[in-house]
Amino acid sequence: MSDAPVPARQPTDWKTQAMQRRIRRRYAAERRFRLMGLAAIVISAGFLAFLLVTMLGGGLRGFTRTEIALPIDFTKAAMIVDPDVIAGGGDVADRALANAGLPRVTRDAADQAFGPGAERWLSDGAWLSVRDAIKADPALLNKRAVIDVPASTDIDSAAKGDPSPAATTALAKLRGADAIHTGFNTAFLSEADATDPTVVGIxxxxxxxxxxxxxxxxxxxxxxxxxxxxxxxxxxxxxxxxxxxxxxxxxxxxxxxxxxxxxxxxxxxxxxxxxxxxxxxxxxxxxxxxxxxxxxxxxxxxxxxxxxxxxxxxxxxxxxxxxxxxxxxxxxxxxxxxxxxxxxxxxxxxxxxxxxxxxxxxxxxxxxxxxxxxxxxxxxxxxxxxxxxxxxxxxxxxxxxxxxxxxxxxxxxxxxxxxxxxxx
Amino acid sequence: MLRSFALLAVSALALAACNDQASTGGGARDQIRVVGSSTVYPFTQLVAEQFVNKNPGMKAPVIESTGTGGGMKLFCAGVGAQHPDIVNASRPMKASEYATCKANGAADVIEAQVGIDGIAFAEAKNGPRIALTTADIYKALAANPGGKPNAAKTWKDVNSALPAIPIQVYGPPSTSGTRDALAELILAKGCEETDAGAKALDSDAFDKRCKAVREDGAYVDAGENDNLIVQKLQANPNALGIFGYSYLEENANKLEGAPINGVAPTYDTIAGGSYPGARPLFIYVKKAHLDAIPGLRQFLAEYAASWGKDGPLVKRGLIAAPDAVLAHSAELLSNATPLDPSTLK
Missing domain, CATH: 1.10.3720.10 (MetI-like)
Incomplete structure (x- = not known):
């Protein structure tokens, strides 16, 4: 084996045009890569933001519910329920209330308080609120009480700023009587499925x-x-x-x-x-x-x-x-x-x-x-x-x-x- | 940490075990089970809700929307706690379905008509206001009008009085009772009007020529989601949609019903029978379950109390059947009279 002399290595000349071009290209590739990564993040964050904004925009309204303060005079209502039975509680009380004709009483009370046709302003499940109020306090049956009941879907969306013509006049009347308010819907978090959107729960x-x-x-x-x-x-x-x-x-x-x-x-x-x-x-x-x-x-x-x-x-x-x-x-x-x-x-x-x-x-x-x-x-x-x-x-x-x-x-x-x- | 995990797991297992024992013991069922048509579903839903509110001790009925065909399959699978008690149907039970029921021991089935539904043709408010006849619809939507493959591209191809806009119809899938009603009520009628030879055909050939819906893209299968059809119609004003009348009523501010043979789909025309797309809605109940499932009789009574002209079901979009029909249905339910299989087709 012969020891061929290794040629002296020329130091790299960084100033030549070819070398400068290569360096520029490397930097450009680096920047491109970083930009692509950034763009990927921005796109996915954009999708997430879009999802959240549309969901929150449409969904936060779902957590509120419009309620009508409905005065009911139970002493004059066409129903016969023994307050003592209700106070006793249990299945007997539940059954007595279920068959007391509360839906009719609730609708009549609305017509009396806000004029004929007002029963349509109430949700179909309005009487359930009345039932629960009586269950909580049977003494109500002997007096005139004001109970908050859910409003119908039309009134509800009108109160939240999406009115239909019929609901607008009803809403003005209810606002005039100061009998309407929109608040957090606790029932949504404590109830199960229902047919009426105003009383459903998750x-x-x-x-x-x-x-x-x-x-x-x-x-x-x-x-x-x-x-x-x-x-x-x-x-x-x-x-x-x-x-x-x-x-x-x-x-x-x-x-x-x-x-x-x-x-x-x-x-x-x-x-x-x-x-x-x-x-x-x-x-x-x-x-x-x-x-x-x-x-x-x-x-x-x-x-x-x-x-x-x-x-x-x-x-x-x-x-x-x-x-x-x-x-x-x-x-x-x-x-x-x-x-x-x-x-x-x-x-x-x-x-x-x-x-x-x-x-x-x-x-x-x-x-x-x-x-x-x-x-x-x-x-x-x-x-x-x-x-x-x-x-x-x-x-x-x-x-x-x-x-x-x-x-x-x-x-x-x-x-x-x-x-x-x-x-x- | 591990120990607490193990403890948690064991106690949870024990909890699950006693829970299981408590509620399945003996294999009986203490709540009503309903399956079937998505058209009848909202009405049965409402009855179930009222049933729960009026009978506080009872368990809530379980109602599944499976389509009429799928529901019949589950319903007729047998008698016993694991099989449903009631099937919602947007068409009468077929003889073949009854045969399955009978073979599986559920021969005594009570049939009750709960109301009427119209299959409505509708377009967007800014649509072309197309006026159709049953013959037009048959020629436009059948797979083989007059025995030849359907070549119609625009409504003008079907009837020169109609505008030259492409035929585009969104409708229910083949598992749906609404689709069966489209075939029975509209296509078969249009076929008999236009094709004199069709009546002489045997039933298989008749079905093929008169009831098969074209599959080349003019009829778009939109799935069981009728809200989707409403959205599609708004996006595409030249298209027509087919769905139950209750959807048309609920979306009256977005859609316009298309008249058929000069009759627009409204409550009165469907109830009166002058609208050609009217069809009866049924529930079928297993007689053997009437006494076995607690609350089933009350549930049926609640149904009968709700389906009248001023009843809550009408508010939800049902069209009340004539009083005589409803009285007859109520009688069948309360006397538990099973249906006569010879009346089925």
Missing amino acids: WGALKGSLLTMFVTLLLAFPVGVFAALYLEEYAPRNRWTDLIEVSINNLAAVPSIIFGLLGLAVFLNTFHLPRSAPVVGGLTLALMTMPVIVIAGRNAIKSVPPSIRDAALGIGASPIQVVFHHVLPLALPGILTGTIIGMARALGETAPLLMIGMRAFIATPPSGLTDPATVLPVQIFLWSDEVSHGFVEKTSAAIIVLLVVLLTMNGLAIYLRNKFETRW
């Missing part, structure tokens, strides 16, 4: 959602975490575990409607579980959420450094002690984040629940896991299809409730991650 659907999520969490979390632990810590590396891994990844990508069909075939047609029940919805959504939890869990467990396992094993801990004393606590923040994100997805899911009948009209909130129920996204879907135009703002309001629940869940995920996360 609580029935929200409770259905919570019950469904409860079943989902109960099933998907332990199964998902144990599957992840086994696959990471115990499973031998062979063809079978590869197959299982691929299957789980595929399962996480299966469209949700397929899980709905599965739920229909297995839980309803084979096991004969009740239709429309949160327990079936929860089981179906658990199937969908489980793979997400397994994948998140495996990643979290994988990121626990092997040195921790080795150290624990080295001082004599058994494998189960290693897992439960060291690996799982360290991986838990990651697992919880994955779980909550999976649950948030399940919360917004509609398609599989339609298949198992959770799209019904139910006028009372569910009282247990096997009671028929709907969930928030399905309620939004149902209201968007309603005939009465008063449901438009209620639909937006329901969307806001769903978004708030989702934001809370995601906020919880971030909080848990920050609180328990360990950095190495």
Whole structure:
């Protein structure tokens, strides 16, 4: 081998034109890339802002309700109810009030107070407010009382600044008598579905959602975490575990409607579980959420450094002690984040629940896991299809409730991650 | 942290278990279940609401909108707690559906007409104010008018008196009772008027020639969401929409009903029977469930009390049936008289 002399390296001449052009090009590429990234952020933020502005613009009105202060003289009303029976409470009182002819009394009172035809200014559910007022204070039956009852959809939208010609005169008359006010609609947060948009509530659907999520969490979390632990810590590396891994990844990508069909075939047609029940919805959504939890869990467990396992094993801990004393606590923040994100997805899911009948009209909130129920996204879907135009703002309001629940869940995920996360 | 999680999970499991036991014990059901037509759905909804308010101890009925065909399938699947008690129908039960019911043990079915609905053709307020006949609609919308594939592109192709705007109709999907009514009430009638040979055909060939709706884009299947059709019509004033009369009434400030054979869809023309697109609405009840499901009899009584001319259902958009029909229906319900299968088609 000959030692050929290495030619002396010329220092780069940064001032040549070719070199300057190259540098300019590099800087331009850098700027372009940064701008594209910025544009991507601006576009997605724009979409989010548009969504929020339209939803809040249409939906905040849905949280308010117009009420008419209706004077009723119960001593002269055409009804016979024994105040003592009402004061006794219970089913007897409820039944007595239900059959006392309150709808008629309420309508007559409106005609008397504001002139003939005024009964149409009241919501169809106005008498329910009267009923509840009497239930709260049976002494009302012996005197003249002023009760706040919900106004009809027309009056309601007129009071919120969207008047129809007929409603305008009615509104002026009511304002003249100082008998109308628009305030926060607490009933919207405490009642269930109804046919009249002025008396509907979201609580029935929200409770259905919570019950469904409860079943989902109960099933998907332990199964998902144990599957992840086994696959990471115990499973031998062979063809079978590869197959299982691929299957789980595929399962996480299966469209949700397929899980709905599965739920229909297995839980309803084979096991004969009740239709429309949160327990079936929860089981179906658990199937969908489980793979997400397994994948998140495996990643979290994988990121626990092997040195921790080795150290624990080295001082004599058994494998189960290693897992439960060291690996799982360290991986838990990651697992919880994955779980909550999976649950948030399940919360917004509609398609599989339609298949198992959770799209019904139910006028009372569910009282247990096997009671028929709907969930928030399905309620939004149902209201968007309603005939009465008063449901438009209620639909937006329901969307806001769903978004708030989702934001809370995601906020919880971030909080848990920050609180328990360990950095190495 | 782990321990509290485990504790939570176990206690929740226990809670769920006793809850399950409490409410499913014995497999009985303590609330009414209704499935079926989206057209009858709002009316049954209202009755259910009144039922809950008047009977405080009772559980709220569960009402699902599945379309008439889908509802019949669920309804006829058998007798027992897991099968619905009532099916809403925007057309009479078919003989084939009754056969399924009978095969599954639900032979005693009570039929009651609850009212009338009109399938309304409507256009936007600023539309061309098109006036159609049943024959025009048949020629424009049938898949094979007169046995040949439909080639009509504009309304002028169908009838030279009509404007030369493209045929574009938004309507319900094939699972809908409204679509069946379109075929029965409008297309079949138009077919018999224009095509003398059609009557001689056997029923399969008749259905193919007279009732099949074209699928080349002139008839747009808008799904079960009728609000969507209303929006589409506002965006496209040259298009026509087909839906239940209650939607036309609710959107009277946006839409205009299109007259058929010179009769516009209004409450009076539909109730009086002069509007060709009028159809009866039904509920079907399983007799075997009448005593098994608590509250079912009261629910039906509530229905009968609400469907009159001044009743709350009419306020919601139902068209009251003639008094004699309603009285007959109420009698059928209160006496639990099952329907006679030989009257079905």
